[in-house]
Amino acid sequence: MLQDVSIVQQIGVAVLAVATVAWAVGLVRMMRKDRFKGPFEAEAWRQAPSLRALPAQQGPPRTETVELTADERAAFAGLVRQFGDGRS
Template sequence: MLRDISIVQQIGLAVLAVATAVWAVGLVRVMRRERPEAQAWRAPQALRALPGQQGPPRAEAVELTADERAAFAGLVQQYGDGRP
């Protein structure tokens, strides 16, 4: 059967067979890595593309006046469980 096929076609068939085997092994590894029970033992990883946040963003850090602090404390007492 292989006598009727040229050497170039045989090499191409071998390359395709190896590529298919590599793809299948890679797919199995990715699927095993994504299983929920496989992720349970791994520590959560932070996103490597984004830097970690250092404190609140500047747009959200606002200094309150004494009157605003007092009003906020009153709201906390009103809606909270009465603790100061």
């Protein structure tokens, strides 16, 4: 191996390489297992109970608006002008 690299560094690189290969093999096996699920397993997933703690969303979220006072609109317009001056 390399003369300038210590044995501890070489062992570390080897351990990381083995861990990476093991992770990749596990990931490929998991993806292949999910791909070949039969129709009965897919149907079981569809009929599984949903998470009740999360609110059901029936569409896009509603847009919320807030009415600004005249002073707030003027202050916002001043900020827009102030930040817009630096950009051309």
